[in-house]
Structures are given as C-alpha cells and as structure tokens.
Amino acid sequence: MIEIHLRHRQGSFRLDVDLALPAQGIIGLIGRSGSGKSTLFSCLAGHIRPTRGCISLCGRPLYHSEERINVPPARRGIGVVFQDGALFPHMSVARNLAYGANNVGTAFWHEVIEALDLAHLLGARPARLSGGERQRAAIARALMAEPALLLLDEPVSALDPGLKARTLDLIAKVQARTQVPMIFISHAPEEVRRLCDQVVTLQGGRIHSVASSEWRAARPFAAVASVGGLRCAT
Amino acid sequence: MLSLTPMEQSALMLSLNASAQAVLWSLPLAVGLGWLLGVRRFPGHALLNALVHLPLVLPPVVLGYLLLVLLGRNGVIGGPLYEMFGLRIAFSGEAVVIACAVVGFPLMVRAIRQSAEAIDPRYARAARSLGASELRIFVTVTLPLMAPGILTGITLAFARAVGEFGATITLAGNIPGRTQTLPLALFTVTQSPGGEAEAMRLCLLSLALAGAALLASESIARRMTETRAPA
Numbered sequence: 001m002i003e004i005h006l007r008h009r010q011g012s013f014r015l016d017v018d019l020a021l022p023a024q025g026i027i028g029l030i031g032r033s034g035s036g037k038s039t040l041f042s043c044l045a046g047h048i049r050p051t052r053g054c055i056s057l058c059g060r061p062l063y064h065s066e067e068r069i070n071v072p073p074a075r076r077g078i079g080v081v082f083q084d085g086a087l088f089p090h091m092s093v094a095r096n097l098a099y100g101a102n103n104v105g106t107a108f109w110h111e112v113i114e115a116l117d118l119a120h121l122l123g124a125r126p127a128r129l130s131g132g133e134r135q136r137a138a139i140a141r142a143l144m145a146e147p148a149l150l151l152l153d154e155p156v157s158a159l160d161p162g163l164k165a166r167t168l169d170l171i172a173k174v175q176a177r178t179q180v181p182m183i184f185i186s187h188a189p190e191e192v193r194r195l196c197d198q199v200v201t202l203q204g205g206r207i208h209s210v211a212s213s214e215w216r217a218a219r220p221f222a223a224v225a226s227v228g229g230l231r232c233a234t
Numbered sequence: 235m236l237s238l239t240p241m242e243q244s245a246l247m248l249s250l251n252a253s254a255q256a257v258l259w260s261l262p263l264a265v266g267l268g269w270l271l272g273v274r275r276f277p278g279h280a281l282l283n284a285l286v287h288l289p290l291v292l293p294p295v296v297l298g299y300l301l302l303v304l305l306g307r308n309g310v311i312g313g314p315l316y317e318m319f320g321l322r323i324a325f326s327g328e329a330v331v332i333a334c335a336v337v338g339f340p341l342m343v344r345a346i347r348q349s350a351e352a353i354d355p356r357y358a359r360a361a362r363s364l365g366a367s368e369l370r371i372f373v374t375v376t377l378p379l380m381a382p383g384i385l386t387g388i389t390l391a392f393a394r395a396v397g398e399f400g401a402t403i404t405l406a407g408n409i410p411g412r413t414q415t416l417p418l419a420l421f422t423v424t425q426s427p428g429g430e431a432e433a434m435r436l437c438l439l440s441l442a443l444a445g446a447a448l449l450a451s452e453s454i455a456r457r458m459t460e461t462r463a464p465a
Binding site for chain 2: 045046047072073074075076078079080082086088089090099100102138141142144145147
C-alpha cells in the first residue's frame, strides 16, 4: 500500500491529502496547474519536507512528522522521472542507465532496454536524442535502480502527439513487464485515460476524487482506494 | 625577437612559475567556494560572496599592503611564522605566489560559481533518487558539469596572475631573479633611460602570454560546453 497523509503549507498554498492505494499498476495523479501535483510529487520523492503527516510505502515509513522520521531521497527506493528526462548530459545513455544499477541482474537490464527500445541508443549522448528517446532513457535509468515506486512527472507533456502515444504505450509495456508500481502525474486527461488503472484527481491541494478511470469502464476497478479519515500506518 | 635576454627569461619563468603555483594552490578552495556560493543558500552567503570578491575591487597596492601587514616579519601571521619556524614570507618567491593567488582567486571563484549556478538541480535530485551519496553526486555529476567553469576560472586567474603588479611589488618587492616578474621587469626598464625597445619586447611578451591563455580557455570551454549540452 501507498499511504499518504499530509498537511503542507507553502506560502498561501495548502496541500491537504489523505490517500491509501494499493502499490500496483499505474496510478494517475491528475489536476490543473496549481492543484498540488508537483508539491505532492516533491513530498513523495523527499525533495521537500512536508509540514506534518506521514508517508509509507508497503508498510515502510518514509516520513512521519511526529516520530521524526524523514528517510532521505537516496534511501527511499522511489525513482523519479522529470518532464524532460534530466539525463546526465556528460554521460552516454548506457552510463546513465548504469548509474543507479548497482545490483540489477543482467536479465532485468536487458528486459528494460528491450521493452523501452533503447538498445541502439546506448552509446549516444543525451544531447543527440529526441524528446521521446530521452524520456524512455530516463524511465529506464530510474527502473535500473529497481525502485519500489516510480514517479513520472508529466513525462510526455512536451512530446508531439505521435511520440506521446508511442511513449505511453512503451511505459505501459515496461510496467507490465517489470511490475514496478508507478504514479503518473499529468494535467492531460487523454494521457491518463490511455495509461492508468486508477486515477486520483487533485483540486486546490485536496483530493477531489479517487476512482478507476471512468473512460476505461471495461476494465475492472483494481484499486481499493479510500479518501480521508485514515490513520498513519507506520 | 625569439631569443630572450637573461633578464627576460628570468622574469618570464618567474611569472609562469608563480602564476601556475598560485592557480594550483588556490584551485581546491576556489572549487569548494564556487560550488558553495553557486548551489547552496545559507546565512552569511552574501557576506562570504562579498569577501571573496573583495580583491577584485580593491586597488592591488592596497591588497599588497594588507598582505604585508598580515605576512610581514612583524605581521599578524608572518610574525609567529618567523618566530616559530624562521619563515620569511615577505620579499620572497613565495610572496609572489601569494600575491598572484590573492588577485586571481575572485576570478576563479566567480567563473566556477557561475558554472555551478547553471547546473540544473534536477540532475542532483535524479542522482539522489538512484541511491547516490552526496559525495558521489559531487564527484560524478556536479564536478564534471562544472568543468568548463573551472577551466575558464583557471585561465582567467592565470592570466590575471601573469599581469599582476601592484600587490606583488608591495608584498614581494622587485628583486631581479627572485621576485621580479614580467610586469615588474617592464616597470624597471621604463624607469631606465633608453629602455623603450626593451619595454616593448616585454610588453609584447606579456600580451602574447595573456592572449594565448584567454584563447585557449575560450576554445576548450566552447568544446566542453558543446559536448555537454543539457539533455
């Protein structure tokens, strides 16, 4: 389970989130600009320290304000993929992928590279890659560290429609193969509709709704989600 | 023109040697301070920044005098050093290196700080999420991305050190073969009747040195920036 119970103030903005979701599949986190998506992303990744509350992943506390637990980002086991990939520009794609791959097996290495169609790009520098290739390499780099959860912050929003569709399909494919749970942050309903099993909608710093994708009614609602009133599991 | 007189050779070698040593000794501190000022925000940031850049705006003679007060035989630091170890810093070859290091230091820190500021903070965040320690991030991500700035800083500081005059003559004097660098030799010949031709030779030598250093810096920095364009 991913359990998030947070209160965070940043200037006049308030994030007030209570959420418990099974850590499986691809969870869409959708909302307009200023809804709190990026703040929640930063709290989960450990980039910012929430004012109070708790975050736990599969029973492991990552943050608990009352118990003074704040696991540093390097030990959270949460992978991040930024909007433009943020690949290390001075390293080849292969070196980028190997950066966090300390204990990864050869089979997993090849599995990810094959699923994301990166074999022919391993020797290239990030500056020579297209936007879609960069995003695929960034996702592969994050997966090579074998995270317990992968956060994708609007990973396809800067891509043109054709590339966007292909990249979304590849994300779905690699998730199915690796079974790493993902949180896909987006402001575009069509991206979430295409990719996600469950959808969390943020509005004004609060959870507006938690549901299976309404647009994919044919698929069973996999999530047992609850909103509000939950105690911190630590 | 290609053959140098013994005085020219001595002044040239002394300038090159002192400038290289000045850059080498100040480089680790400049990298540390450049990174600190460029990446971190902390109380006293503006004060530290102002202190580092002070030699850039102070007249070199004032700087030399302050160094003399600190490092002279009766100085705050120089006094105890002489009493305990018999070390005499003022009017020695080491004084030339110190004067060159102090005047070149702000230029080096400034170039390094600017390159550190330009690094996208998400690289470090991505590295952290991949389990990297802060030391590993600094060595494998931050330092290589700061490299063009470090190189520019080295070259600027070296060029400034080669041209250094005021602080050197005040702290190290103008002793031929010992502390007489190129600018000091040029100053000496301009004070002698009929020294115009010699002065022009030394002037051209200084110009060639500084120009070569700047051109090399520009060229290498451009090449490094091209291969490391942000992804």
